Amino acid sequence: MELGIVGLGRMGMNMARRLLKGGHRVVAYNRTWDKTRALEREGGVGVRSLEELAQRLEHRRVVWLMLPAGSIVDEFLEKLSGILEPGDLIVDGGNTHYKDDLPRAQFLATRGIEFMDVGVSGGIWGLERGYCLMVGGKEEDFRFLEPIFRSLSCENGYLYCGPTGAGHFVKMVHNGIEYGLMQAYAEGFSLLASSEYPLDLRKVARLWNTGSVVRSWLLELLHEALKRDPTLETIRGYVEDSGEGRWMVQEAIEKAVPLPVIAAALFQRFRSRQEDSFSDRVVAALRREFGGHEVMRKTSS
Secondary structure, three states, X not given: XXXXXXXXXXXXXXXXXXXXXXXXXXXXXXXXXXXXXXXXXXXXXXXXXXXXXXXXOOOOOEEEEOOOOOHHXXXXXXXXXXXXXXXXXXXXXXXXXXXXXHHHHHHHHOOOOEEEEEEEEOHXXXXXXXXXXXXXXXXXXXXXXXXXXXXXXXXXXXXXXXXXXXXXXHHHHHHHHHHHHHHHHHHHHHHHHOOOOOOOHHHHXXXXXXXXXXXXXXXXXXXXXXXXXXXXXXXXXXXXXXXXXXXXXHHHHHHOOOOHHHHHHHHHHHHHOOOOOHHHHHHHHHHHHHHOOOOOEOOOO
């Protein structure tokens, strides 16, 4: 198949590369030309405008957005709605709030353009290992795009979750769980670090990942981070949140569903911006390992 990708950030670039490796034709647009040019060198088709993107795609056009959540998505949907034709399809693969999906789908429907929401997990490792895709929208559109999902994902790594918004809803919950898991590891290793015993935290992480009930990919990544920096002293324990944890807690309040662990993990991230701690350095290190998120490094005094 062929599709256009708008946005060649950490995720968008690697997804485009994986699709090229899967034999798909990728036409890419990015606001800065250097990344587009880099993808061209790897076999993609680079364009300098959304108009050119549409011109270089055959009907039925598919345009996949990998943009930050918020008004920038609306900005691009508005532009694309005046360029694409009835029957074309736009996919939002960013970390969008699922409640924003329905009005966007309704807006595009007035132009005859279809819309799908796809939650994407896998971070910077997705290029090599494949992504986990959570898909919302019309089932017939899901079937049409299934060759794309199959190429992007790891084995059994994509799921049609339901109508518009379902994909981003499932991704929101996924990321909230991620908050809680990381915080549990962070607190456990913080207590280990304060012990009077001469513990090698790298070896503990490796041990727990060998047959224990708390083994996980996150623990593998923590082991790798500790190998490079056993005390995480080069990382400031400042942890951002990208929105999904807040949305999940808000959703839980609206539905009266108790989420004490995830809510506490979210609030801990707020607290991390006020002071530095070992547990916060663990969370910051994990976000860097799985998602390539920037860490704030300590400055020497």
